[in-house]
Amino acid sequence: MSTNINRRKALGSIALGATAAISNLSFTHLAFDKISLLEEKLPFRISMNCSTLLHYKLPADTQIDLIANAGFDGIEMWMSDIKTFLEKGGSTATLRSKLKEYNLVLENIIGFSKWCSDNAEERSKALAQLKDEMEITKELGGKFIATPVQGIEKIDPNKYDQYAERYAAILELGDETGVTPILELWGMGALHKISDCTQIAIATGHPKATMLLDFYHVHRGGNDWDTLDLINAGKLPVIHMNDYPATPAFNLLTDADRVLPGDGVCDFETIIPKLYQAGFRGGFSVELFNKTYWNTMDAPTLMKTCYEKTREVVTKALNGK
Numbered sequence: 001m002s003t004n005i006n007r008r009k010a011l012g013s014i015a016l017g018a019t020a021a022i023s024n025l026s027f028t029h030l031a032f033d034k035i036s037l038l039e040e041k042l043p044f045r046i047s048m049n050c051s052t053l054l055h056y057k058l059p060a061d062t063q064i065d066l067i068a069n070a071g072f073d074g075i076e077m078w079m080s081d082i083k084t085f086l087e088k089g090g091s092t093a094t095l096r097s098k099l100k101e102y103n104l105v106l107e108n109i110i111g112f113s114k115w116c117s118d119n120a121e122e123r124s125k126a127l128a129q130l131k132d133e134m135e136i137t138k139e140l141g142g143k144f145i146a147t148p149v150q151g152i153e154k155i156d157p158n159k160y161d162q163y164a165e166r167y168a169a170i171l172e173l174g175d176e177t178g179v180t181p182i183l184e185l186w187g188m189g190a191l192h193k194i195s196d197c198t199q200i201a202i203a204t205g206h207p208k209a210t211m212l213l214d215f216y217h218v219h220r221g222g223n224d225w226d227t228l229d230l231i232n233a234g235k236l237p238v239i240h241m242n243d244y245p246a247t248p249a250f251n252l253l254t255d256a257d258r259v260l261p262g263d264g265v266c267d268f269e270t271i272i273p274k275l276y277q278a279g280f281r282g283g284f285s286v287e288l289f290n291k292t293y294w295n296t297m298d299a300p301t302l303m304k305t306c307y308e309k310t311r312e313v314v315t316k317a318l319n320g321k
Contacts, residue, residue, distance in 0.1 A: 187220025
């Protein structure tokens with residue numbers, strides 16, 4: 001790949017994204033008042049990230065059953081759980097059949113590879129791993145795989161072009177496999193600023209470049225919700241859904257501090273309409289690692305509670321109540 005990202009192509013992506021965002025704003029502004037009439041049919045999917053079930057150590061097929069039976073529209077599965085299921089004699093065909101039977105959207109697969117490492121050999125191994133995981137995702141009927149920035153400890157402002165080239169390289173793998181890697185924001189990781197995330201994604205010049213945001217991680221990374229609607233949210237397939245407490249301070253929060261939507265201080269009633277007006281129509285996928293929930297609820301109860309509270313928060317935000 002050329003060491004210089006095509007600036008003309010990147011600028012074209014910026015212009016197209018801005019045009020789409022303006023178009024979405026003008027259209028949805030007119031339509032938004034009517035959302036209050038849509039009590040039963042939300043404009044977003046309510047989905048579940050299987051991280052919320054990690055404590056229960058359930059096989060992948062059982063996770064699908066629980067999530068579907070709780071009422072969710074979509075699911076994010078972990079590649080580690082899928083590989084364990086396959087190693088024990090299961091098949092991708094079985095999982096795909098279950099997803100189809102329940103009409104569950106496979107939002108993406110959560111995988112971890114060091115595709116952004118500064119070490120060329122480590123990157124090469126990571127790309128081979130990622131290609132294999134994309135093939136598994138494709139066999140399951142999925143179109144996306146989450147790709148948090150692994151292999152570096154912090155973003156070097158002098159290396160934006162290199163990071164863009166590395167993301168472009170896995171986007172090209174996505175072109176080969178039909179599974180798009182989503183650049184994931186981590187509030188305590190190297191890529192914790194939305195501004196860095198968007199700069200890297202836009203600089204690839206690739207039409208399928210996209211990002212995975214998370215209510216907790218946006219807050220944990222010290223980002224400002226007031227400028228979130230600058231993004232063309234119509235290009236975001238999924239957003240991780242959770243809430244966070246008022247204390248401790250944002251930079252002291254851990255994954256275990258995430259709480260159920262509505263049980264924290266996140267201003268969903270401002271943010272969700274803003275995302276809607278900026279074009280978002282994807283899945284709000286609940287992602288929690290809260291030991292209190294794991295210690296006080298069985299898996300079916302937690303799933304049902306997550307679905308009901310998330311739907312309540314989203315509906316309330318859309319209705320402006």
